[in-house]
Amino acid sequence: MLFRSLNITTTTLPNGTYDQAYSQPLVATGGTPSYTWSLASGTPPAGLSLSPIGVISGTPTGVGTSNFTVQVTDSLSRTDTQALSLTIVPPGPPTITTTTLPNGTVGEAYVQSLQHTGGTPPLTWGLAGGTVLPDGLSLGTDGSISGTPTTAGTSNFTVEITDTFLQSDTQVLSITIN
Numbered sequence: 001m002l003f004r005s006l007n008i009t010t011t012t013l014p015n016g017t018y019d020q021a022y023s024q025p026l027v028a029t030g031g032t033p034s035y036t037w038s039l040a041s042g043t044p045p046a047g048l049s050l051s052p053i054g055v056i057s058g059t060p061t062g063v064g065t066s067n068f069t070v071q072v073t074d075s076l077s078r079t080d081t082q083a084l085s086l087t088i089v090p091p092g093p094p095t096i097t098t099t100t101l102p103n104g105t106v107g108e109a110y111v112q113s114l115q116h117t118g119g120t121p122p123l124t125w126g127l128a129g130g131t132v133l134p135d136g137l138s139l140g141t142d143g144s145i146s147g148t149p150t151t152a153g154t155s156n157f158t159v160e161i162t163d164t165f166l167q168s169d170t171q172v173l174s175i176t177i178n
Helices: none
Strands: 022-027 036-040 048-050 054-058 063-073 078-090 112-115 125-129 137-139 144-147 153-162 169-178
Touching: 036 048, 125 137
Parallel strands: none
Antiparallel strands: 022 054, 036 063, 048 054, 063 078, 112 144, 125 153, 137 144, 153 169
């Protein structure tokens, strides 16, 4: 009988993304199948686990890098270990999709919700760069511009949206009050 040494051939893992399903099989060669996988030390990122058949899977619940060592054992109780590192990254940043706002009228209620895509809740809206809205209007942290304008004219301002990972986007907007 020819002896083949047992070797874990997986040496790197692809990054995962926060709150998105992750599944990555580990590979070993040699030895005498069947293989059983386990953690020798450390832990995978929160929300992920290593199955006995050698698959790291789950849905990551945090971001950052985890270092851990996996072990494979063959049917003759031979083992091999491999140190691995797995980084979980935040999903893409928020992007403001509102590019124009309707005009308003002095003395009439104004309500407009700003729109966005991406980002990880909770998301917070605010004014950036010391800019201000027309008199009588305010920007809520939910992205709504509301109030009753008190002065005619055009105001240019910059809005900013920030997600839980402090990723942000800004957009210059203007409102004309008639």
